[in-house]
Amino acid sequence: MGTSDVNVNSSSSLVKDFLHKCGGVAVIDGGFATELERHGADLNDPLWSAKCLLTDPHLVRAVHLDYLEAGADIILSSSYQATIQGFKAKGYSIEESESLLKRSVEIACEARDVYYNRCCETSADQSTDGKVLKQRPILVAASVGSYGAYLADGSEYSGEYGDAVDLNFLKDFHRRRVQLLANSGADLIAFETVPNKLEAQAFVELLKEEDIKTPAWLSFNSKDGVNVVSGDSLSECAAIGESCEKVLAVGINCTPPRFILDLILSIKQVTTKPILIYPNSGESYDGIRKEWSNTGVTDEDFVPYVNKWCEAGASLVGGCCRTTPNTIRAIHKSLSGKRTV
Ligand SMILES: C[S+](C)CC[C@H](N)C(=O)O
Ligand SMILES: N[C@@H](CCS)C(=O)O
Ligand SMILES: [Zn+2]
Structure with a gap:
């Protein structure tokens, strides 16, 4: 058995072990980008949330910390739309771009360190203003958005890349970023808002070809509760995740809450892996204007x-x-009765 097998085996139960420690x-x-915006960041830029890595890394750290204090056990780095190609278009060198990518994970890890320090400093009888300050296992996931995210026009909600974009194009587009993020100190890679089957295939092939040691999750988005946004079959997409031993969980994100139940039932037919679900608010996004239209959906609609x-x-x-x-x-509060720790 080579070293790579040892590493894969030791990380292959990361999510299941973590879930056990979290009480199931x-x-x-x-939402990360939209939370930066709520704090005043202007993300009307091809880099979207990754712009804040350049302009306001303190805000990036503060938002991670807010989520930890709200009870998140897993935080995702600000690299969703951070690509070497995107930074290069802004005039950054390859070295600078690579260092920005790594920085996104470092900032998330720093937030976790600050959080643990706050937990130590807070005694049990101190008021915490509703903050969850509890020493517990926390994972940092390196976010990898799709090629459509890099296009910066909301294409991750269509998954239509045209005939020129084939499997090799997508693998080459993502290759260096995935290598870098895998070696950035993140506990796992979050391939998220994956809009089509071709890109899911590209991600799992990259994990194998590049002998990536950091495990991953694969998360798709849907706009009809049946298929992924491109119209590709969700079952076929989820089965791609199921076929790859380095993918430890499969699921759905950035999808209206009303579709989630049917999507879980569909994924359950094809996977034995843990299923992850992180829907958006149910509002609509205009990818050109980079604006959301509020349809009156609120947090209260979602959590029950x-x-x-x-x-x-x-x-x-x-x-x-x-x-x-x-x-x-x-969500943290609503699940507290369900968790066995
Ligand atoms: C999931 S969508 C809201 C992401 C935003 C998009 N990539 C953009 O740049 O507008
Ligand atoms: N993790 C990213 C996903 C965008 S769809 C964010 O929350 O900004
Ligand atoms: Zn989203």
């Missing part, structure tokens, strides 16, 4: 479904775009 269900953080989703098979639950630390606090 883990809380994922909430969380226990049903867990009963249906989800074991990692959080929020995506336009959810906030309040959403995560409410």
